[in-house]
Amino acid sequence: MAVAELIKSIAQTTDLVDTYVPGHRTCAGCGPALGYRLVAKAAGKNTIFVGPTGCMYVANTSYACGPWAVPWTHAQITNGGAVASGIAEAFRMMIAKGKIKDEFPNIIVMAGDGGCSDIGLQAMSAMFYRGHKVLCVMYDNESYANTGIQVSPSTPYGATTMFTPAGPAIPEAKKHHLKDPMPIFCAGGHPYLKYGATASIGYPIDLMNKVRKALAQDGPAFIHLHVPCPKGWSFPADQTIEIAKLAVETGMWNLYEVENGDWANKKFQALPKKLKPVDEYLQTQKRFSHLQPEHVATIQEFVNARAQKLGMEVPLPPAK
Amino acid sequence: MPIKKRGTGLTAVADAWQLADIDVSASYPIRPYTAVMAELAKRIANGTMKCEMVHGEGEHAQFSIAHGASMAGARATTGTSGVGVTYAFETYSPIAGSRCPIQALIGDRTLDPPGDFGSEHTDCLTLRDNGWIYGWAQDAQEALDNSLMYFRIGEDPEIMLPQIVAMDGYFVTHIAQDYEMPDQEQVDKFLPKFNPKFRLDVNNPVIMGPQIEPEMGPPLEWDRHVVMNKVKGKIVEVTEEFGKIFGRKYAPFVEEYMTEDADMVYVLQGAHAVTCRSAIKYLREAGYKIGMCRIRWFRPFPDEALAQILPKFKVAGVVDTGTSYGAPCGGGVLSTEVKAAMSEVPGKPIIQSFTSGLGGETITHEEFFAMAEMMKQTLAAGKIIQSGTWVNFNDYHEGASQINAAKTEAAPSK
Ligand SMILES: Cc1ncc(C[n+]2csc(CCOP(=O)(O)OP(=O)(O)O)c2C)c(N)n1
Ligand code: SF4
Numbered sequence: 001m002a003v004a005e006l007i008k009s010i011a012q013t014t015d016l017v018d019t020y021v022p023g024h025r026t027c028a029g030c031g032p033a034l035g036y037r038l039v040a041k042a043a044g045k046n047t048i049f050v051g052p053t054g055c056m057y058v059a060n061t062s063y064a065c066g067p068w069a070v071p072w073t074h075a076q077i078t079n080g081g082a083v084a085s086g087i088a089e090a091f092r093m094m095i096a097k098g099k100i101k102d103e104f105p106n107i108i109v110m111a112g113d114g115g116c117s118d119i120g121l122q123a124m125s126a127m128f129y130r131g132h133k134v135l136c137v138m139y140d141n142e143s144y145a146n147t148g149i150q151v152s153p154s155t156p157y158g159a160t161t162m163f164t165p166a167g168p169a170i171p172e173a174k175k176h177h178l179k180d181p182m183p184i185f186c187a188g189g190h191p192y193l194k195y196g197a198t199a200s201i202g203y204p205i206d207l208m209n210k211v212r213k214a215l216a217q218d219g220p221a222f223i224h225l226h227v228p229c230p231k232g233w234s235f236p237a238d239q240t241i242e243i244a245k246l247a248v249e250t251g252m253w254n255l256y257e258v259e260n261g262d263w264a265n266k267k268f269q270a271l272p273k274k275l276k277p278v279d280e281y282l283q284t285q286k287r288f289s290h291l292q293p294e295h296v297a298t299i300q301e302f303v304n305a306r307a308q309k310l311g312m313e314v315p316l317p318p319a320k
Numbered sequence: 321m322p323i324k325k326r327g328t329g330l331t332a333v334a335d336a337w338q339l340a341d342i343d344v345s346a347s348y349p350i351r352p353y354t355a356v357m358a359e360l361a362k363r364i365a366n367g368t369m370k371c372e373m374v375h376g377e378g379e380h381a382q383f384s385i386a387h388g389a390s391m392a393g394a395r396a397t398t399g400t401s402g403v404g405v406t407y408a409f410e411t412y413s414p415i416a417g418s419r420c421p422i423q424a425l426i427g428d429r430t431l432d433p434p435g436d437f438g439s440e441h442t443d444c445l446t447l448r449d450n451g452w453i454y455g456w457a458q459d460a461q462e463a464l465d466n467s468l469m470y471f472r473i474g475e476d477p478e479i480m481l482p483q484i485v486a487m488d489g490y491f492v493t494h495i496a497q498d499y500e501m502p503d504q505e506q507v508d509k510f511l512p513k514f515n516p517k518f519r520l521d522v523n524n525p526v527i528m529g530p531q532i533e534p535e536m537g538p539p540l541e542w543d544r545h546v547v548m549n550k551v552k553g554k555i556v557e558v559t560e561e562f563g564k565i566f567g568r569k570y571a572p573f574v575e576e577y578m579t580e581d582a583d584m585v586y587v588l589q590g591a592h593a594v595t596c597r598s599a600i601k602y603l604r605e606a607g608y609k610i611g612m613c614r615i616r617w618f619r620p621f622p623d624e625a626l627a628q629i630l631p632k633f634k635v636a637g638v639v640d641t642g643t644s645y646g647a648p649c650g651g652g653v654l655s656t657e658v659k660a661a662m663s664e665v666p667g668k669p670i671i672q673s674f675t676s677g678l679g680g681e682t683i684t685h686e687e688f689f690a691m692a693e694m695m696k697q698t699l700a701a702g703k704i705i706q707s708g709t710w711v712n713f714n715d716y717h718e719g720a721s722q723i724n725a726a727k728t729e730a731a732p733s734k
Contacts, residue, residue: 048520050388061530071520073391073418074529076410079384082376086344086388086396087520089372093343094394097370099513105522123384126377 004044004212007205016041023067026059029237031227031244032139033060035201036110039137039225042208043215045070047106048087052080052120054112055146055229056139080109080116081123081136088132106135106215113140113154117181128185131192131219135211138181138222141229149232153179156252157302158295159287161232166290173290177302185222187263192219197257200226202244206269210257226253234286243284251275251303254310266310274315278303293320322502322566329463329492332499333425333485334359336467338369339507343394346385348376351437352489353401353427379408383424387411390420391528393519395471397422401489402429405443415482416451416544418529421474421514423467426454426486427493428590428641430679438680439489441590442642445653447484448619451544453551454484455617456590461499463487465570468502469562472511473554479547480516486618488641490680491591502566510565551620573622574629575614578604582611584695585630585669587658588639589615592676592683596639599688608692615654623661630658631667635695641677649673650708672704676711687711 007013020040026033032055040047049072051057057074060067075083088107094100109116109124116124116138124136143161144150150163157177160166166173186196195217199207207225214221228243230236235243247253248270255269278300282288291299301319308316325335334356337345347357363369376382382398389396400408405426415422426444430436444454453474457463463485470483487493518526532540556572563569575593578600579585586596593614603610613629613636615622630636638659640652647656651673662668674691677683691711698704 046522048522058531061527063530063532063536066527066530068527069525071522071525072527073388073520074414074531075384075388076414078410079380082381082384083388083391085374085381086346086385086390086394087392088388089344089374089385090389090392090394090396093370093372094392097341097343099343100393102522105520122377123381126381130374 004216006209006212007042010205013041013208017045019045019047019069021067021069023065024060025062026055027231027237029230029240030055030059031201031229031240032056032141034240035137035139035207035225035227038201038204038207039108039110039211040070042211043106043108046103047108048072050075050080050084050087050107050109052109052111052115053077053146054115055141056110056112058146075109077115078119079123080111080120081125081127084109084134085127085130085132088134104133107133109134109136111136111138112145113138113142113152114144117179118153125185125190128190128193128220128222133217133219135214135221135223137211137225139225139227141227141232143229143232145229145232156299158291158299160290161287171290171292172295182224182258183263186258186261188261190220191261193222194219194261195221195257195259196223198224198226198253198255200244200248200253200255202241202248203255203270206255213257232287235284239284243281246281246284248272249276250278250281251307251316252278252281254307254312256310268312271312271314275303275307275317277317322500322506324498325501326496326498327460328355328494328496329457329460329487330356330425330427331359332460332464333467334363335501336464337397338363339502339504340395340468340471340511342371342397344372344374344386344389344396346374346376346382346396346398348379348382348400348404350401350404350429352429352439352493353399353425355493356399356425379404380411383408383411383415386422386424387415387418387420390422391418391520393514393516393521395514397424399425399427401427402443403432406431406446409447412447412450412452414529417540419480420482421471421480422482423470423474424482424484426484427489428486429489436679437489438678439491440642440678440680441486441654444484444486445618445642448653451548452482452484452619454486454619455615456486456488457492458591458593458614459492459499460497461568462570463492464499464501465562465566465568468507468511469558472558473551475514476554477517479551479554481547481551486590488591506565510562548620552622552624555617570616573615573617573625575616576629577612577614579611579613579632582609583634584608584610584692584699585633585636586610586612586639586688586691587615587636588612588641589618589654590641592639592641595683595685596688599685602685603689603692608696610692610695621657621661626658626661627665630662630669631665633669635672635699636669637672637674637691637695639677639683639691640673640675643675643678651675670698670704672698673708674711675709678712681712683712
């Protein structure tokens, strides 16, 4: 695929075709649904989506009704990477043999954090390792949302979920810090993965350009997309974008990209002049409302340490 | 011109897949099926075959890769054995449910524990309720022929179901035999190009595998059920056409051997039929009126064919090469199925379950003789004396002395 032009402004996006169209029944203010729309818009019509089981499957497809104007297929929550690999190689071979006249399509797996970094990790890692020309977007709502909000590896420390309620014996709710898929996938262990990025629906132009860069690769690409979930995180449906932005401003989410597999030279985007204290972010969501100051301090320490480890040169709030 | 070759069941299927011009094949190693993938890899590397080989990181991925390829419109294959069959379990229903006619080769192997390379049908029988078409080949030639017939049936626009070419590990996967490899022209005449009505096509977008409300599910399941029954008609049609084009005639459902005047028959599937036939020759000399019915399809199960054939006999001894712990009558899956198929058939024979050949043990002549003798006792008594006999456990279980006695009794002069 030719390298698509990068987008310069929101005004320019009005010319782009929507292929994620009405026909879904996600919650009001659903971050993943907005993420889907932006990814689809950036990718264009020559695109096939693979949707492992999760909210973006269940809440989007109803028999004879679904929000896609491009081909879409379900995969199990476990095997988005493998199904996409098969699709990619089928197109390559059928085109090479002259069996079909199609142009090689963009193949995008829209995998939840469970379907990408937990039960589906193996298939995704194998897909990257083998070098199929597929983009994996891990839309991260920090939980197994579709089954009613259970803990996933990307649920932050201290968040309540159905499986990690807070109680006298476990006052902080979730006890583990999160697992970060960027270094797992993009730190050099997958030699064909030349492009990896984190993105946020709070920064739509950045997201869409990352999708375009990812699709211009010769092989696999990965985007870790932060998508607040009003239902799971308990905040009003009209706050999705504010919360997405606040995550970046507090360092709870960091925007960067890794090009040519060069993990050592990450490029940061929307880097705040200085990070706001995490408490400002935690206050906005009921899932953190039980936290004691020492838990907040633990989160602040984690966020500061991660910023330093990533090499973000930005003043950090005191951890206390 | 077809050519004579010497090879195993696995090279025979590799030949079938090459002739079928498959586009994608997904591999993962496990004995005994593995050599089919090694064979494909060699051909692809030599440039004699054009196919994308994707090395999955496990069987779950293998079947998923083939699923994706099929949805894209490719002719796709894969395969596995033993615990590989069970590891891939989640994928079977989605593949059949989205009506993707991929083909898998299963070379049977026992399930763990303990780790055992031997052949049993238990692995492949676990997936019997998932909407796949399958049956066992008795030798390399039949493996090749079945593979072509299965593609033709599974990819029929009225059917669109995945298939398994099953074969006994080692007995078929590893024993070199002479077989005939058809030529491309014959195959092209028999097997049209795979051309699914729906695929992942950006010019004609479709949603595949949507989420549905519970009440919408049963009609789709009904559809699969109806189609599975339709397969039977296709089998008859395709087997006949196969015979015309390739010159090899198969009984569509059940192969009968020395059954004309028999009052007892072995009922089995797969490679042990070869030994069974030669055992029958000795038994005939010794005066046993015995024959064999070899079932060529397990799904769909040939119940009508069995209902026609089996009432001719007084005793049918089903030889199970697998286990189903706690199944009725102490039998395995095959005998349970035969009994169910015959339950309402007037004049049905007494159906006796034998379990044998577990762990990849050869079912010896002596063991077939023992089964014959036990069937004879059943015949004389007019009822089963011992139900669910594990035949090759000569020295271990309570029935052992009976089996040993039966063996001596039946042993004809060789
Ligand atoms: C093998 C298997 N185990 C469990 C489930 C139940 N399940 C359905 S959706 C889902 C949650 C998916 O979570 P995630 O991938 O994070 O996506 P989200 O729902 O958050 O969008 C789970 C666990 C399943 N479908 N398959
Ligand atoms: S639960 Fe969250 S991710 Fe799922 S539809 Fe609702 S807002 Fe979207």
